[in-house]
Amino acid sequence: MTAYQLGPLLYEGKAKRVFQTDQPDLLAVEFKDEATAFNALKKAELAEKGTLNCRISALLFEHLQHSGVPTHYLGVQGRHWMLVRPVRVIPLEVVIRNVAAGSLCKQMPIEPGTPLDPPLLDLYYKDDAYADPFLSEARLERLALVNSEQRLELEALARQVNTVLLELFARIGLQLVDFKLELGFTADGQLVVADEISPDTCRLWDLDVDDDKDRILDKDRFRQDLGGVIEAYGEVLKRVQGVIQGPSMYG
Known part of the structure; x- marks a missing residue:
């Protein structure tokens, strides 16, 4: 696995945190369990939401790349971390x-x-x-x-x-x-x-x-x-996993 060191927080949004790393061509994205709606007027913590969204996104990015669509995606690490190119x-x-x-x-x-x-x-x-x-x-x-x-x-x-x-x-x-x-x-x-x-x-x-x-x-x-939010997201992941192998670990 390619080694990298996590750097400072660059940006925090409603659903993700983006961190710099010690490599100039690599960012680390942490998917959060926070759910928001209506421009963040409604909020909740939903356990495992970050993990589910990270895995679904990773599989869909890989499918897009295999279909000739360029993305920032490079791989995943752990349950809720995605490695990406800076854009x-x-x-x-x-x-x-x-x-x-x-x-x-x-x-x-x-x-x-x-x-x-x-x-x-x-x-x-x-x-x-x-x-x-x-x-x-x-x-x-x-x-x-x-x-x-x-x-x-x-x-x-x-x-x-x-x-x-x-x-x-x-x-x-x-x-x-x-x-x-x-x-x-x-x-x-x-x-x-x-x-x-x-x-x-x-x-x-x-x-x-x-x-x-x-x-x-x-x-x-x-x-x-x-x-049933987490159950619904889990159903989407299960179906996507049924047709797309992965996701790929970074490195």
């Missing part, structure tokens, strides 16, 4: 919606569960102080977070991720309703998928369950006080 994260939240749900149905006259073909791609400014607002074309241009070429590359990569994940989740009886991505640039300028991909960042419905509450296997169980 300059673009302060944009990329949301892809395959089925109408959540906030979309409050903002548009569209029924929950309506298929969206082609999938809807929305961009949001990632800043808690402004409650992650939706960005129009004019607002995105005003912020100058990406140029026109980078935006096209960003959207193409996000849609590639959606295509890969839709196929994977369908194989294990899950509907990928929608999900959010964070993207960033490596030191050599490569655009990669960063952050995590887990039931915290994806809406996932069990295709074999008709009840609109019981079918939920994602963070909406916490948002809606449905209970």
Whole structure:
């Protein structure tokens, strides 16, 4: 195993802590057990949540990489640690919606569960102080977070991720309703998928369950006080492990 020493804390978010290491091309990410919703107005500690999200994310990152999608992922260590490449994260939240749900149905006259073909791609400014607002074309241009070429590359990569994940989740009886991505640039300028991909960042419905509450296997169980959050995340991990070997240990 490649040895490294944990360095200072660089960043702490709602679900993860990011640490520097003694290697300039390596960061260590600790997945926390804290659950949050509604811009952290609702909080709880859920034992094993960090471990489940770390393992699910690692397996999905490995599957994406095997499918030709570049990511920051390098491997896992222990139960809730992921090793990644440093990236300059673009302060944009990329949301892809395959089925109408959540906030979309409050903002548009569209029924929950309506298929969206082609999938809807929305961009949001990632800043808690402004409650992650939706960005129009004019607002995105005003912020100058990406140029026109980078935006096209960003959207193409996000849609590639959606295509890969839709196929994977369908194989294990899950509907990928929608999900959010964070993207960033490596030191050599490569655009990669960063952050995590887990039931915290994806809406996932069990295709074999008709009840609109019981079918939920994602963070909406916490948002809606449905209970069974850890059991739902564990079910997602079990199904993903059934088709993807791993995750790989770093080193």
